[in-house]
Amino acid sequence: MTADKERMRRWRLAIGGEEAEAALDDEDQRLSRALGALYESAGNGKRRGGLGASAPRVARWIGDIREFFPASVVEVIQKDAFERLNLKALLMDPEFIATLEPDVHLVADLMSLRSAMPEKAKDSARLVVQHVVDELMRRLAHKTLETLRGALDRQRRTRRPRAADIDWPRTIGANLRHYQPEHRAIVPETLIGFARRSKQRADIDHVILCVDQSGSMAPSVIYASIFAAVMASLPAVRTSLVCFDTAIVDLTEQLADPVDVLFGVQLGGGTDINKALAYCESLVEQPAKTHLVLISDLFEGGNAKDMIARVAELKQSGVNVIVLLALSDLGRPGYDANHAGLIAALDCPVFACTPDQFPDLMATALTGQDIGAWAAAHDIATVRASPS
Known part of the structure; x- marks a missing residue:
């Protein structure tokens, strides 16, 4: 890119607005919208603050910011967002906290901005997250425990x-x-x-939830954390929770407290699925007793060819590999159709799942039933295999 073109590109990014964005390529348009969500274009050529109703969710927005800027710049932008969104004042208001409705998107926003919060605001944010987690546990825990206990009893x-x-x-x-x-x-x-029931570890089913923590996957991360915490309370199942972007964090030891789990998640950033699968592979002790649930939109930032090969190795070793393109109530997710088709060609079920369907899915997996048939019976569309 010549110096003049680069200078013009930077001016268009600085000015913002539809006319300036129209001359940018797709990636720069994403960058301009990410900045515009916080600094909307004003008539005087300057940008003014405001995350309106039409702006993207904070968690997704933070993910874009982390992708485009170095950590030192991200920290400044996050702190600016925290002030401009007026979250600091709201989190200091007990009446505001008391009126909040349980919402996974609210939790995702708080998780995304927590590094910019002052300590007192973090304490208030934790209360909000605890409130949401408690509501989700009341909604999901009973069905999950009853369904999985019944499945494990039938299996034995x-x-x-x-x-x-x-x-x-x-x-x-x-x-x-x-x-x-x-x-x-x-x-x-x-x-x-x-x-x-044998108390030997090798006789226990092992469920590994491997969760993409990029900004667009925020609801899936939250629901997966709740389910992992519930499943960890079952002695007949060994549960691991691994979250990843380009780095990997194993949150298994924190599963006794779902709030601790969520505060250990770092939403946003890049994605290296192959690296995460390699780590999960190191956790496998008895392949025939292991169920690996990869929750990701499959947009791979690492080596896609190696990722597909890694899934094939896991499948061939006897691991039951299931790919969920989303674990949320948000409807049809966006995902990499090519990667999804290649994984489906390995005889791995690939589909999206709602939180209410997840307990039945895991019961089907733990009893060794055909997950594709289960999905069809529940009118869940699975991804078709594509040629390699």
Whole structure:
């Protein structure tokens, strides 16, 4: 790019507005909109503050800012946003906090801006996040626990149970044809009961939630963290939570407190899915007992060819690989269709899932059923395989 063209590009970015943006390429238009969301163009040629209703969500906006600017500049822009959005004053107002409705988008915004918050505001933000987490736990925890416990119990039934482990209702149902009217009794020719659960780690199903924490995936990160915390309370399942952008953070040890998990997430930045999958691969001890749920829009910033090869290796080793393009209520997500098709060609189910559907999905996975058939039964469209 010549010096004159670069000078003109910078002026267009500085001025902003539709006319100036029209002459920019796609990437620079994203950059201009990211800046304009905070510094909207004014009639006098200067930019003035204001994140209006038409602006992108803060979490997505922060992700763009992190992509385009170095960390030192991002810190300045975040602090400016915190003041211009008036979040500082709002978070210091107890009446405001008391009126907040539980909303994953609010949590995503607070998580995105927390590095710019003063300590007192962080304390208030944590109360808001706790409020939202509590509401989500009330909504999702009971169904998740009941569904997964039922699935695990069914998985561990045996036809040779010990006396204390006999499931009498199911045994009676299975032997009704052996009813003896003269004795008014059923001959239990077939016994059905619960297998004793081994305490050995190798006998326990391992679920790894590998979650893309780029700004556009914010609701998915929040829901995945809640589900991971709930699943971690089940002794018959070993649960790991790994979040990533270009770096990787293993939040498994914090699963006892979902709020700690969410405050450990760094929304925004680049994406290196292959690197994250390599880390998850190192966690696999028993491939046939491992379920790897990759939650990502599959826009790979690293080596896409290596990413596809890594999924193939995991699949061939016996790991049950599931790709969720989103875990949210936001409808059809944007995703990399080429990468999704290539992964689907490896016989891995690829689709989007709502939070209400997720417990049934995991129950299907843990009982070894066909996830594609489950998705079809629930009118969930899966990505079709594409040729390599």
